[in-house]
């Protein structure tokens with residue numbers, strides 16, 4: 001999609017971090033913005049700032065785990081701005097813990113519901129009309145390096161992000177087979193300076209009750225490590241620039257961290273050579 005000006009972008013998880021940076025970048029490119037997030041007050045604050053900068057904005061408090069809410073979100077976009085041209089399935093939460101822990105099933109379900117089912121629902125709800133209207137369009141799914149490399153202690157996050165990469169590659173091939181005007185990109189960053197390290201703020205109340213110490217999620221030692229890595233990550237505006245360029249140039253893979261590429265190649269070589277996985281550190285595979 002070469003020309004973004006005057007077209008309409010839908011962004012989930014738009015109140016913070018990468019989603020918020022995307023809203024500012026795409027707004028600056030002249031797009032109408034339809035923003036959804038589970039956090040109401042930050043979403044409205046983001047919308048006010050964008051509106052003050054002259055961006056046309058619509059918002060909806062939205063839990064991407066809920067199909068009906070995503071359907072309503074699609075209705076809002078159509079009602080306010082007509083055809084949707086860009087879908088950014090971006091909302092996500094960090095979640096971790098050892099695979100062998102028998103007591104964290106609800107956390108696995110929550111992470112996969114938000115990170116993977118949220119993206120599946122977004123595609124299911126928005127794509128039919130995007131195909132139907134036939135104008136240039138694009139889907140950006142936010143995965144992670146965790147969708148290409150499996151760091152230990154990040155099981156539910158890794159599973160969800162591998163799913164997003166698989167879904168996106170499948171969709172890209174299907175859009176080409178259909179000779180549609182819909183391009184597809186998958187965003188696979190390593191660490192970015194956002195609110196991801198405090199994802200537990202959005203734990204649903206029923207899960208929060210079951211946790212003896214919610215601040216300990218996803219694990220005492222790991223929490224500290226993750227916070228430091230996120231704080232030292234790329235600025236979210238840099239990632240938003242990379243996403244903008246990939247949309248305009250119709251590039252599928254958006255790998256924002258050069259230093260992660262050798263690890264991806266090494267893993268591919270391990271696969272084809274039948275080499276067993278080694279326990280990578282978090283620095284190698286965020």
Ligand SMILES: NC(=O)c1ccc[n+]([C@@H]2O[C@H](COP(=O)([O-])OP(=O)(O)OC[C@H]3O[C@@H](n4cnc5c(N)ncnc54)[C@H](O)[C@@H]3O)[C@@H](O)[C@H]2O)c1
Nearest residue numbers: 013016017018037038063064091092144191192194195196
């Ligand atoms: N920050 C990183 O280091 C990093 C690296 C790789 C991938 N990512 C991915 O980037 C995406 C954006 O995360 P971020 O880093 O900007 O974190 P963030 O916490 O700053 O932003 C995530 C946003 O998603 C929203 N959200 C959470 N659950 C939701 C739900 N159920 N429904 C709707 N909105 C919900 C949050 O309220 C928040 O505004 C996520 O998919 C994340 O997995 C982040």
